[in-house]
Amino acid sequence: MEPYILQDEELNELVVKIPGWEIKSKQIQREFNFANFIEAFAFMTKVALICEKYNHHPNWENVYAKVIIKLNTHDLGGITNLDQTLASEINKIFDQ
């Protein structure tokens, strides 16, 4: 999949298509909350495998039961279809 920068209209659709994610300064971001650290890190492990599969990696942080994930496509300097796909996959993992 060749990534391309999403235009305004596509970004408006994105926040509807992938619930929980918001657009913040040329990246998309979502906070995930869990019962404890074990649950949070188990989620991170699943996300890590998906990221490696897509060869697309997040800027993410964790404190105890909270995980914040930020996605953009550094090479293209913005939010792309690849970020949208990865965010959608991450939501699927969270919703399982």
Place this chain on the structure above:
Amino acid sequence: MEPYILQDEELNELVVKIPGWEIKSKQIQREFNFANFIEAFAFMTKVALICEKYNHHPNWENVYAKVIIKLNTHDLGGITNLDQTLASEINKIFDQ
């Protein structure tokens, strides 16, 4: 192990005892760099297990091959012997 806040003298010793860590606004912090995301996340997985074992959890972030770990003892509002112990264990994992 009952955690206690480290005093100035102990903090000065800490940065010598656990190389790479620096004191920043009531927490200790170190940046770890790896060859790629797989190596970085493998390290994070080992660190996660140690953190859960000590029931002491970091504020940490990752971007691709870089991991930044920040430790403090929130309940006591500063850097404790528990942070020092965990930082020392994390260094051992990194040095393996």
